[in-house]
Amino acid sequence: MTITEKKLHERSGSICEISGSTDNLVVYTVAPKTTESLENSILISKNLLDQINNPETTNANDWRGLSESMWSEHLPVQIVSWRMLARLKNHDLLDMMYLDEEALEWAKATGEADDDEGKIIHKDCNGNILQDGDSVVLIKDLDVKGANFTAKRGAPVHNIKLVWDNAEQIEGRVEGQHIVILTQYVKKTK
Incomplete structure (x- = not known):
């Protein structure tokens, strides 16, 4: 277990910071950030992380915890909550959230909130989403x-x-x- 993972377990009480689940917890560094740290990462269930990485598998029922996680005091939890509310098109909850300009820029960095139905998404051979600047x-x-x-x-x-x-x-x-x-x-x- 990395130091960051240990600190995330302490911060969250060893539960998923989005759903409250205790099963299969992993560290997720919130894109486009790449450095695993308390300021950039959350503790999340593997099931939810798989849905983040593969939008076509998103199951709205798995994200019921967003109504609580959106109020987290931890910015990376707020960012993931905002992105998933945008993906799920839950404008009622999304309209209640407040992110300062810098945080909102981070939240929008993946293009989740773009309402372009025909938005082009680039994926590698394994289905991972590619972004400008990736290697x-x-x-x-x-x-x-x-x-x-x-x-x-x-x-x-x-x-x-x-x-x-x-x-x-x-x-x-x-x-x-x-x-x-x-x-x-x-x-x-x-």
Whole structure:
């Protein structure tokens, strides 16, 4: 158990900070933050975390605790609550929440609140959501059209850019070349 995980268990009383469940608890660092800490992370049940990472599996009944967690004194708990209320389109509770400008920017960082029904979501080969600035690795050798090289399997691609009109494409640098890569051939790295 990491120091942060131990402190999160102390902070929450070893319960999910969203649902109050005691089963299968894991540490979740709230995107786009990447450093596991009390200021960036929450203790959450694995079931809820799986739903955060895979929006199509969201079960509204599992999120009944949002009406309490939205009032948490801990900002990362508030951020996750806001995002899930936005995803579930629970505008009654969402309208009651207050986040200062910086916190609201953090909450909106994943685009959960965008009401674009046709919003393009980029996902890697495992279904993980990709965002601008993420790092990925190639999962197979790719012949690069228009250049005379093959991008090798396992090659890292840092600071990717999403192609906003095509959910199957990202841009990045491989061997110093700026290329377009199909998302089905990349895996997101931590």
